[in-house]
Each structure stands twice: as C-alpha cells, then as structure tokens.
Amino acid sequence: MNFYIMTLFPEMVMDGLNTSIIGRAVNKGLLSIEALNIRDYAFNKHHSVDDYPYGGGAGMLMQAEPVYQCYDALARQIRERKAGEEERAGEQPDMACGKKRTRVIYLSPQGKTFNQSMAEEFAQEEDLVFLCGHYEGIDERVLEEIVTDYVSIGDYVLTGGELPAMIMIDAISRLVPGVLHNDVSAEFESFQDNLLEYPQYSRPEVWHDKKVPEILMSGHHANIEKWRREQSVIRTAKNRPDLLEKAELTEKEKKLAKEIQRDGQPVTE
Incomplete structure (x- = not known):
C-alpha cells in the first residue's frame, strides 16, 4: 500500500512514521510512505505558499496554486508507476489512469470523524494521498478540485494536518496484511463489532x-x-x-x- 503526504513539514511526518511497526513494514516493502513538500511547488523565490485571505480576517491562507502543482506532480507520478506495473504484467498501459481516481484526504475539523470502519475502508485502497493544511487553512478552490474525502480525528483544532495524517496512516497500516506480526490482532481489538476490547492479562499470575x-x-x-x-x-x-x-x-x-x-x-x- 502506498501513502503520500502533501505537507509543509515532510521531516515531521517521515520521522514519526519511519519507526516501530510502521517503519519495519516499510523496510519489508509492505508499505510505501512518501512526503511531498508543498513549498517545492511555490512560484516565488522565497518559496512562500501563503497569503492574506480575501475579505480580511486573522492569519494567513495557503494558496491554491502550490497545492495544485504538488498534487498534479504526484498524480503524474502515480499514473506513471501504475503504467509501469501494467506494462511489466503484460497489460496495455493506461497512462490516463481513468480506471479509478486516487483518493485525496483533506484533514479538517469539518470532515467526518475518523473511526475503525473508515480505516477498514481506506485499507482497501492501493494509494492514498493526505493533504495537510496549515495557517488558517487552504484556498477553497483547490480543495474543490482535488479533494475526495474530508476527515477529522476529533472536535478540536490543531496547528496542522500532519498529526492527524500520521494517526490515520498508523490505523490503516495495521490492517494491511503482513504489517502486524500476528494478523489476528488486527481483527480482534477495540471497536471490532463496535465493542471495546476485553481486559487482557500476562505473567505473573x-x-x-x-x-x-x-x-x-x-x-x-x-x-x-x-x-x-x-x-x-x-x-x-x-x-x-x-x-x-x-x-x-x-x-x-x-x-x-x-x-x-x-x-x-x-x-x-
């Protein structure tokens, strides 16, 4: 399974995700995690991606164009990878990749609250893209153009979408076959059948x-x-x-x- 994170702080997410169980799964080739720096797609010499919002208000807003350019480059990368896989499998490459649109998740308090059922649904995807906002958010126009899912991890406000993205990737990764040493652990734990997990005990007696x-x-x-x-x-x-x-x-x-x-x-x- 392939995770892509569009962010202003790639080191933050990669340092957190390249450890423990998730890090081992990446090393085994069960998962692929890549963070793309939105600043690399800024169109000014200072690589700034924010500006004042129309209509006034506190804070700055992430501009549409750098976010879109980052997404566009990523979409091409995914299309080329899939075309290469199809070609190696002896299939006719589909460079348009029109079979299924890659889901782009925007981490926002306005989204549906993330839960185990959503984790199970997202775990069925081959590719997932996470868009992490910052400042006062992102220009609405680019969200309308690229985002497929709005997801929240709770009714509170954070400084950015990086921590929510890491939480979701952790929860989804656990459901990918082979990531856990004991795949049964992913089936029998909290929220299975909408029930909390039973108490557990180990040695000593x-x-x-x-x-x-x-x-x-x-x-x-x-x-x-x-x-x-x-x-x-x-x-x-x-x-x-x-x-x-x-x-x-x-x-x-x-x-x-x-x-x-x-x-x-x-x-x-």
Whole structure:
C-alpha cells in the first residue's frame, strides 16, 4: 500500500512514521510512505505558499496554486508507476489512469470523524494521498478540485494536518496484511463489532495481590471466548455506551448492557 503526504513539514511526518511497526513494514516493502513538500511547488523565490485571505480576517491562507502543482506532480507520478506495473504484467498501459481516481484526504475539523470502519475502508485502497493544511487553512478552490474525502480525528483544532495524517496512516497500516506480526490482532481489538476490547492479562499470575481471572487459565477456549465477549459488552456499556447503538447484540447481551448502564454492575445468575 502506498501513502503520500502533501505537507509543509515532510521531516515531521517521515520521522514519526519511519519507526516501530510502521517503519519495519516499510523496510519489508509492505508499505510505501512518501512526503511531498508543498513549498517545492511555490512560484516565488522565497518559496512562500501563503497569503492574506480575501475579505480580511486573522492569519494567513495557503494558496491554491502550490497545492495544485504538488498534487498534479504526484498524480503524474502515480499514473506513471501504475503504467509501469501494467506494462511489466503484460497489460496495455493506461497512462490516463481513468480506471479509478486516487483518493485525496483533506484533514479538517469539518470532515467526518475518523473511526475503525473508515480505516477498514481506506485499507482497501492501493494509494492514498493526505493533504495537510496549515495557517488558517487552504484556498477553497483547490480543495474543490482535488479533494475526495474530508476527515477529522476529533472536535478540536490543531496547528496542522500532519498529526492527524500520521494517526490515520498508523490505523490503516495495521490492517494491511503482513504489517502486524500476528494478523489476528488486527481483527480482534477495540471497536471490532463496535465493542471495546476485553481486559487482557500476562505473567505473573498474581501482581499487587491482583489475580488473573480463573477462566483465562482454564484452557476451555469456548468459555474464554464467551467471557471475553461478555467483558467487551460490559466495558463498552460503561465507557462508550454510544457505540452500542451500532453493535449487533443478542437479547441477553442487550439486557446485560442495560444493567450496566443502570446499576453499574451486571446481575449475576
């Protein structure tokens, strides 16, 4: 999978993403991450990309042309790469690359809030482009021309889109086959089936007088899975009851969730 980040601070995103699990996946060729400096496409000797907004107001605005030129160069790069891959595969090169438009994600508080379902959707793409704004934002005209998706990571304002882009790339990368040592980890974790992850324990068996639940040492896998599912429902009801609206629960699980929300503890049978 190929990630491209259009930014004013390429070192910031690359330093963060070339470490840990994501960095290892890049080294293995499972991921490709490239940051393009929008300043390289400025049309003045000072490489400035901002100007005052029409109508007045505080702050500066990123201009349309440098952003567009950066995107245009990147789009050509992607088309040429795909044409080369098709040619090597013995297919007729499609330099127009009209099969499918590459998705361009603009990180903005105005976008839809990023979640695990969106991560799963984006993970199906071969290429993803992230556009990171700065200052007071980007000229609306270029956004209308190149952006396919507006995405937010929460209801707050940051100084730029670099951190949100890094968060999204991390979440999406985990879903690419081979990135995690244990691919099952990507399937059974928080937000799977709109439920939070169950509590987990490791050695030692007793720590600070707290013992690992007996069920987890029983070796009875069916009972363990049943316990874990129940704990996920309980934890979600306590901490994120809003997620339960989309979760597929049995009647027994719905009753358990209501007990947790009402009393704080399940009724034992």
